[in-house]
Amino acid sequence: MNRKNVVVFRALPPDLLARITERHDVVVADPRRTEERQRFLDALPQAQGLIGSSFALDAQTLDRAPALEVISSISVGVDNYELPYLERRGITLCNTPGVLTETTADTLFALILCASRRLVELSNLVREGRWTRNIGEDLFGWDVHGKTLGILGFGRIGQALARRAALGFGMPVLYHDPFEVRVPELSGLVTRLPMDEVLQRADIVALTLPLSEATRGLMGAREFALMKSGAIFVNGARGGLVQEDALLQALDNGPLRAAALDVFATEPLPQASPLRTHPRVTPLPHIGSATHETRRAMAELATENLLAVLDGEPPHCAVLLRR
Numbered sequence: 578m579n580r581k582n583v584v585v586f587r588a589l590p591p592d593l594l595a596r597i598t599e600r601h602d603v604v605v606a607d608p609r610r611t612e613e614r615q616r617f618l619d620a621l622p623q624a625q626g627l628i629g630s631s632f633a634l635d636a637q638t639l640d641r642a643p644a645l646e647v648i649s650s651i652s653v654g655v656d657n658y659e660l661p662y663l664e665r666r667g668i669t670l671c672n673t674p675g676v677l678t679e680t681t682a683d684t685l686f687a688l689i690l691c692a693s694r695r696l697v698e699l700s701n702l703v704r705e706g707r708w709t710r711n712i713g714e715d716l717f718g719w720d721v722h723g724k725t726l727g728i729l730g731f732g733r734i735g736q737a738l739a740r741r742a743a744l745g746f747g748m749p750v751l752y753h754d755p756f757e758v759r760v761p762e763l764s765g766l767v768t769r770l771p772m773d774e775v776l777q778r779a780d781i782v783a784l785t786l787p788l789s790e791a792t793r794g795l796m797g798a799r800e801f802a803l804m805k806s807g808a809i810f811v812n813g814a815r816g817g818l819v820q821e822d823a824l825l826q827a828l829d830n831g832p833l834r835a836a837a838l839d840v841f842a843t844e845p846l847p848q849a850s851p852l853r854t855h856p857r858v859t860p861l862p863h864i865g866s867a868t869h870e871t872r873r874a875m876a877e878l879a880t881e882n883l884l885a886v887l888d889g890e891p892p893h894c895a896v897l898l899r900r
Contacts, residue, residue: 730786
């Protein structure tokens with residue numbers, strides 16, 4: 578077996594790193610760290626495989642890697658990569674769908690519960706010593722069960738969210754997706770509609786669709802204006818799907834009652850962003866798949882993808898396959 582050169586640009590569990598180093602020559606360098614960035618750049622000219630996540634690998638960067646065969650991304654989303662460029666270069670791009678579906682759907686439904694029942698706000702009331710009497714109506718939340726959930730994007734995660742809503746909480750589910758999706762256990766419980774109708778009819782709208790040039794800025798002033806008065810907006814997909822100024826306007830001037838967000842246009846969220854401290858926003862630090870079990874499963878799948886491609890075998894999951 579020919580040893581190849583691999584750059585690991587995001588920390589891997591030691592045993593998975595050992596699997597790669599046993600078979601290939603490895604440089605570990607996280608370009609997000611100032612002290613490691615030059616080592617990462619210096620390793621690119623010899624790199625035949627890259628594995629990592631959470632760093633944009635643009636054409637200018639990858640031009641430094643003329644021998645590159647495969648990028649194994651420890652993620653489902655691939656918006657950190659320029660797909661047309663990779664396709665022209667004949668570089669395989671792998672990702673890790675499936676293993677994070679249920680965990681991410683858990684996070685999304687937790688956001689729905691938090692925003693509807695004002696859980697973070699009320700928890701802080703106790704933590705800060707402001708709970709001195711029974712709460713009044715001004716601090717009441719709103720029921721989740723029985724409310725209509727609208728889902729934009731009905732892939733694996735959207736379907737998993739719909740199962741939690743329809744089967745667990747008796748919520749009618751509306752969804753918008755380019756394709757009719759048949760899920761046997763949800764038969765008769767979900768309805769596919771045009772996007773505008775989903776926005777108009779849902780009490781809670783959740784985004785679970787990928788970021789692309791077609792979906793960037795999808796939710797703007799027009800779309801928020803279509804939503805019900807008192808609606809709740811949830812985004813656990815990608816921050817770039819939302820025009821954040823329009824979201825703030827919808828929170829301050831209607832129709833939105835609240836928003837719960839795990840993703841933002843710029844991450845980490847800048848200190849100056851009004852979304853960080855807005856009283857009706859529940860913000861999280863992009864934790865959709867952040868459990869010990871799921872991040873381990875993602876790293877395992879990414880490692881298997883990388884090793885397969887370097888061995889000349891098809892990967893388990895690929896967005897683009899090397900020609």
